[in-house]
Amino acid sequence: MITNTELEYKGNLYPNRVVDYVRDKDKFYFTSENGVILEITVIQDRTVRFRYATENNFQPDFSYAVDPDAKRGYNHLEILETNTEYIIETAKLQILVDKNTLRNQISDLNGNIINEDELGFHWEENYDYGGNTVKMSKITQPTESFYGMGDKASHSNLKGKRLNNWVMDQYAFGKDQDPLYKAIPFYIGLHSGQAYGIFFDNSFRTQFDFAHERRTTTSFWADGGEMNYYFFYGPEMYKVVRAYSNLTGVPELPPLWALGYHQSKWSYFPESNVKDIAKQFRDLQIPCDAIYLDIDYMDGFRCFTWDKERFPEPKRMIKELSEDGFKTVAMIDPGIKIDKDYWVYQEAMENDYFCKRADGPYMKGKVWPGECHFPDFTNPEVREWWAELYKEFMADIGVHAVWNDMNEPAVMEVPTKTAPLDTRHDYDGYPCSHRKAHNVYGMQMVRATYDGVKKYVYPKRPMVITRAAYAGTQRFSSTWTGDNVATWEHLWIANVQVQRMCMSGYSFVGSDIGGFAEQPSGELFARWIQLGVFHPFCRVHSSGDHGDQEPWSFGAEITQIVKKFIELRYQLLPYLYTMFWRYVREGKPMIQPIVCFDQEDMQTHFRTDEFIFGEQILVCPVQEPNAQGRRMYIPRGNWYSYWDDEVIEGGKEKWVAAELDTMPLFVKEGAIIPKYPIHQYVGEKEIEQLVLEVYFKIGDESSTVYEDAADGYDYENGKFSLRNFKLLGKDDELIIHQFKDGGFETSYSSFVINFHGLPFEIGKIEIDNEKVGVSEVKLKNNRTMQLSKEFTQLRITSK
Structure with a gap:
């Protein structure tokens, strides 16, 4: 334990x-002589909360x-x-509190130090705004690595980085640019083979230093509020994420169509253009489940309105698209146009x-409609009102899902890109300025949207998308980067x-496939599709000012490659849906960096490219032009090449051939991977047979397939x-x-x-x-057989 020393920063207490x-x-x-109170709460055996007050006074x-x-609950305390x-x-941890300094040291029950304070908690008065700037410094352990922190566009291992959390509209952001949208x-x-997590639950601007300023110190601080953080013990990384997910929540199961391929652009209009896009998908037999309407469907960018020239009968159009298997997703922004004749504006003002x-x-800011006011989504009464605005939108017109954009909130033509810091918020009865509410503004908007969409698409399940997010937003919404x-x-x-x-507890995530700004080459678009179909949220989206970005926009060769990989995603939907079920049930990341898959292998600690899709599929995108393959790291174990069944021993780097129509893709030996037949959209036809791809292994391996009605809530009642x-x-x-x-009866037998x-x-x-005969199971080529889904044991042996 670090002793009480004279180490100080000037001005800190x-x-x-x-x-x-x-x-x-x-x-x-624990109360100190100078009025600091440390409150330690044991949430679970592996989860402990640390909260500090100054002047003998906790904030609400x-x-x-x-x-x-x-x-909550623990086995021993x-x-x-x-x-x-x-x-x-x-039952899992020892926490030492030093009587002279209030510094903490956390160890496992064998005395191995997991995490310990350096200077520990310290603070200084914020003379500009009042309150304190609160700080915490920890000792960086030898060989320590750091992961997580949401959407940072940096190397996966954050050691040596200093990061800033302040949600911002960052158009065309670059590598290492910070802060971003989350x-x-x-x-x-x-x-030392052990993983832990720290969640600093403070909605002010926060900063983290991972051994950047001093190689031996990791620190985090906030511009206001309390020093309030949670400690999670693994020792496995996925257990840390699971504990964090237990605290901050997971989403409900989405409708299965939400995991299909989605097509978006700024913007598809008028109606004839939307219909043409839909027709092209079906004519080319490229699977697609959703088409997005960006802001140009609105009347003058007024939310909850329709441009009657571009979309004269939106209800009819949405119904016709739905009959052809397309869900319609519409954008809603937070800025409400200042217009005395606009009914949403009138209601909010009244x-x-x-x-x-x-x-x-x-508070006034310029966004797409011009000068706007912004609802205070931190007020529960405002959230209830906002949720009700979706009644006509969803229940009458028939929009299937909602996409909240610009909800940082983004404000144009001001240096800060957002609301002034003196903007006032209700904060659910704890009034504050925008300094405290900014990072949760988008979260509370999408929370209100989720409540409204869920109410008015019932008995179907909601699908909501957000750009801005704070920790916990995953309970309400999917997101993109x-x-x-x-x-x-x-x-x-x-x-x-x-x-x-995914390592930050937010698995329902994807990127704008192909890039939002500028124009990809056909090769880049194909390689991005190959990556994107292995992301939980799969959507192409582009700014539209540089040309088309649909699967058929880059010539026949690229179209066929893109089609091949979108079809692969649809074949893997039962595997993907099972991944999501496990995420909801256990808080397990849907995508695991290979360091999470095998943290004991030091070679995995600085890998950025390879990841595990679910539990048993290894993916490594090709990320350079003109590549005929790439070097990649194969984790320990034996892996089958998805394309030719070559078995590769892991624990080493390997060159893997991958021309443009393929990518490095491997399956863990022993895995049983479920597949559906290729279909053009979820629900197009009943699944007549479930394909099980069985990858032989000497030894044992477990696999799971979860299914339900793909929408609705019968699954909560055992269906x-x-x-x-x-x-x-x-x-x-x-x-x-x-x-x-x-108790759910699948369509296949x-x-x-x-x-x-x-x-x-x-x-x-x-x-x-x-014993059964070869003909009874329709055995072919010593490779394929067919049998009832009701079997409990299949045993095959050699001659």
């Missing part, structure tokens, strides 16, 4: 000697990030006192729903950002199908056990099983301990 200690069930209070305890349904420290012990002040530390400046005038650029560097950035977001498979392989035998749960890498000729077949 520090806690001194502890003079009082009180325990209140799961809370421990309120958080938008923490899920009201977060699980006690406190011991020595001459120099207090020791709090849970403020997710959560990071994962990894050293009810005093707009944000005001410190001295009383309404903002206004990127059609460059090879941005392909790399998109890959890193999505991995990082789901959960199939857990266990594969057991030997030199001359393969056994597959199936364990079933749930049989499986088609394709064997990969089977090392023997099939001689005997047993299903549920009964």
Whole structure:
């Protein structure tokens, strides 16, 4: 434990000697002589909250990030006192509190230090605004690495970086540019084979220094509010993310169509253009589930209105698109045009729903409609009103999903790009300035949107998209990484950002495939599609001022490549849907950087390109022009090439050939990967057979397939199908056990099983301990068979 030293920063204040200690069930209070109170709360055995007050006074305890349904409870909790420290012990952790300095040290039960204070908590008065600038410094452990922090466009390992959390509209942002559109002040530390996480729940502008200023120190601070952070212990990285996700929440299951391919542009108009795009998809038989309408569908960019010349009958158009399998997604921005004849503006003015400046005038900013006022979404009454605005939009006109953009909030023609800092907010009954509310503004807008969409698409499930986000926004909405650029560097950035977001508890994420700004080449577009179909949210979106960016926009060769990979996504929908189910149920990242997959392998700690899609598919995009392949790192274990079944031993780098029509793609040995037949949109036709791709392994491996009605809420009442498979392989035998749960009856009655890498000729077949003939399972080429979905054990042996 670091001792009390004379180390100080000029102007900072520090806690001194502890003079009082009180325990209140799961809370421990330590008070220093100079009026600092440290409140330690044990949330779970692996999750502990640290909260500091100055002048003996805590601020109101309120958080938008923490899920009201977060699980709490622990198995063991006690406190011991020595001459120099207090020791709090849970079933997983020991927390030492130094009596002279209030500094903390957190260890596992074997005494291995996981995280410890350097200077610890310190603060200085903010003379400009009042309150304190609150700070925390930690010792950077030897070989420590850092991950997470949301959408940062930097190397996946953040060691040596200094980062800033202040959500901003950053059109055509660049590599390492900061801040961006999200403020997710959560990071994962990894050293000595152990992972932990820290979430600094403070909505003011926050900054993090990962051994940038001083190689031995990691620190974080905020311009106001409290020093209030949560510590999560793994020791595995995915358990850290799971604990964070338990605290801040996960989304509900989306409708399956939301995981299909989506097409967007700024903008598709008029109606004839939208219909032409839809027709082209169906004529070329390129699967697509959704078409997006950007701001040009509105009357003068007024939200919740329609341009009657461009879209004379939106209800009819949406119905006709729906009949052809297309969902319609419409944009809604926060800026409400100042127009006395505009009904949304009138309602907001009558009810005093707009944000005001410190001295009383309404906050005003220029956005697409011109001069606008902005609703105060931190006011619950305003959120309820906003949710009701979707009634006609969703229930009558029939819009399927809503896309909230510009909700940082973005303001044009001002240096800050956003609202003035003296703008006032309700903050759910804790009035504050924009300094505190800025980072949660977009979150509260999309929360209100989610409530309205969910209410008015019921009994279907909602689909909502947001650009701005604070920690916890994942409960309400999917997201994308903002206004990127059609460059090879941005392909790399998109890959890193999505991995990082998934490690930050926000898995329903993707990028503007192909780049929003500028024009991609056909090669870049194809390579980006190859990456994008392996992102949870899959949408092409472009600014539209540089040409078309549809799958067929780059010539016949590129069209066929793009079609091939979009079709692959649709085949993998049951695998992707199972990934999402596991994310919702367990908080497990849908995409794992390979350091999360194998943190014990030091070679994975600085890899940016490779990732695990779900549990069992290894993806590595090609990110350079004119490439015929690339070097990549294969994680430990044996992996099958998806394209030719070559088995590759992992734990090393390897050159992998990948011409433009392919990409490095591998399947973990022992995996059972479910597939649907290619279809043009979700629900186009009933699934008659589920294909199971079985990758042989000597040893055992588990796989899961989750299915339900693909929309609606019957799954909450047991109407789901959960199939857990266990594969057991030997030199001359393969056994597959199936364990079933749930009351949902799938449309298919049989499986088609394709064997990969089977090392023997099939001689005997047993299903549920009964011998069956080759003809009964339609065995072909020692590779494919068909059997009832109800089997509980399949056993095949050699001749």
